Amino acid sequence: MIIKGKKFPGGIHPFYGKEFTQGGATETLPLPDKVIIPLSQHIGAPCKPLVAIGALVKKGELIGETTGTIAAPIHASLSGKVTQVAPSPHPSGNQILSITIESDKQDEWIGDFEEHPDYLNLDPDTTKKIITKAGIVGLGGAAFPTHVKLNPPKDKKIHTLILNGVECEPYLTSDHRLMVEQPQEVIEGLKILTRILGIKKAYIGIEDNKPDALRIMEEAVGREGDRLVETKVVELETKYPQGGEKQLIQAILGLEVPNGGLPMDLGLVVQNVGTAAAVYEAVRFGRPLIDRIITVTGRGVMQPKNLRVRIGTRVEDIINYCGGFAGEPGKVIMGGPMMGPAQFTLDTPVVKGTGGILIFPKEEVSIEESRACIRCAACIEACPVGLLPNMLSVTAEVLNFTEARKYHPLACIECGCCSYVCPSRRPIVHQIRHIKMDLASTKKKVVMV
């Protein structure tokens, strides 16, 4: 039975643009000539390179080793020769130490992986080890290492898993296609995750603009019967940022994650549906995470597609496969239009957290000057966490960070709704990020990724 979700306050209804790709079956990008694999593809400490220039690597080989607990290892996504280990453009806009591998066209795996046809009978610790070694991170965009979420502190009693199939970011349809094309993998991933956590209850949240995904996931859950813990598919209102972890919890359970806390404080673990499928792949076949589904979309690309691509594939190779630019490109965005950073080079690679590549043609890009706040309160109404974005904006504008801190900047989830609705075109969410950076710098602690 599909249950209806509740509402979270605020949010916006931007042009969703999903029609470009929501009906298109996922294709697989042919083997690229080279990949550029950044050593930081997760929240947490960057990895340490394990290979040097000239090294020959095989597909699935470990090339980046973790240096902390909150981190995920990195693997080669094709076989070939390492030609560069140097800082390269990362989707975030920073230069990140990356390993460039040129393909030997053989596309050979590093060897046989240990398969687990009986994956549901493995003990949780073994399963967690496999997930840790496979380098799985949250594929919804935040790229939080998955194994960390599966190892909550002893005093946090986890009772419910929420699978996030919302995909509220406009234009992106990769999670949508995954649920339509590979529902069983999501379900098997759900089984593995609930077993690891030892819990009896799960939800799958999906926005109501994906009726086919809702139906297919519901049927998949129905087929399982008792083999699955009590699982409810929840139909959620199509509203950005419905897929934000906190908003999803609020919409499904009517609960709020305590200020400054995490979902585990409520006994919850939230995972993206793509992450669940990746968990299944890793545990069942023993293979590390070396590819993912992305959406290549927008009016600026000839053939919008959903594509399975290797981690490290350059944007240029992907756009070429999709027929090239349609007209003159205006903006190339890694991710969706709400939270994806714009790129200054087509050499940027796809990383684990990349949900898509959005291309706007030149005529769709306009630059509007920011003006004074007219206190229209549209940002307050749109803010899903109940901030006063206008006050944060005007205090940050004059660099009065002492005053700005009174308005709870750390509660901001950076969804960008405030900037979206602002009639004065103020860069509100970035001004709030500025306040956060100032806070972080005074605490001598780096939180920005």
Added chain:
Amino acid sequence: MVLGIWPHVRTETNVNRIMYTVIATLIPAALAGIYLFGWSAIQVILVSILAALITEAGMQKALKQKITIIDGSAVLTALLLAMTLPPGSPWWMTVLGSFFSIAIGKQIYGGLGYNPFNPALVGRVALLIGFPLQMTTWENIHPFLSGADVTTGATPLGVVQVARLSHKPVPDADTHQFWNMFIGNTMGSLGETSDLLLLLGGVYLLYKHYITWHIPVSMIGTVAAFSGIFWLIDPAHYANPLFHVLSGGLMLGAIFMATDMVTCPNTPKGQLVFGAGCGLLTVIIRMWGGYPEGVSFAILLMNSLTPMIDRYIQPHLYGAK
């Protein structure tokens, strides 16, 4: 290729669009004023707008700021001011009011967005204090091109005030008079007479979500409730609440001025408090004050409380206990 920061998509609504939409919603009521008072109204509107544009451009040029007169905000302020002035106000007075609105009401604080008080009301109240005679001289209705002579008389609120000050019973209004007040067939400031057309404009602003219902409903509701209590106790000396709701500048004030984004509170709850305060002060001034009408003073006084209301009434923060 362009870089730029996310979000890469923005709503279509911008400041100019908001300003010109509000102007458009005022036009029916302004046209009613022109119909009722002819050239007297046209002259006030045009002089006010022209003076406002010159003032704004002049001040911005003098202060070496970007000239933003095309954003519509100065035109809106000038139109609102004109609509609160008596038709036939002398041109020099209109110019002075318009100058006051823009220079003292707005630009001196830094321009659009920084002003604590509604600029149009700053101009109006300055004139009300400086030129009480001219500001309370009301032309009788002399429809456009009718050739009727321009005579002066008393507005409904003026009649009530005279009765009050002379301790005489308040004249009873009948259904016919209420209807005339509702459609605008009555004397008053040039754009405040037709409650019907002002309401129509307000409905469109609600539909566009440029205003919310909170301030108009709480302000008008408070006026009705508060004046109703006194009317029930002593109908001979206090006017009918319907009279209070339909008369004077209440509709114009409640829909177009108290709701001014820049100067009203930001949260729905804060707006309810603000509207109620405006309503209460309006009735207090009308019943016991020295002026027959209190809407302008009420809104300006509440404007001064807006920062305090916003400080104490804030939205629920997600995850806060």
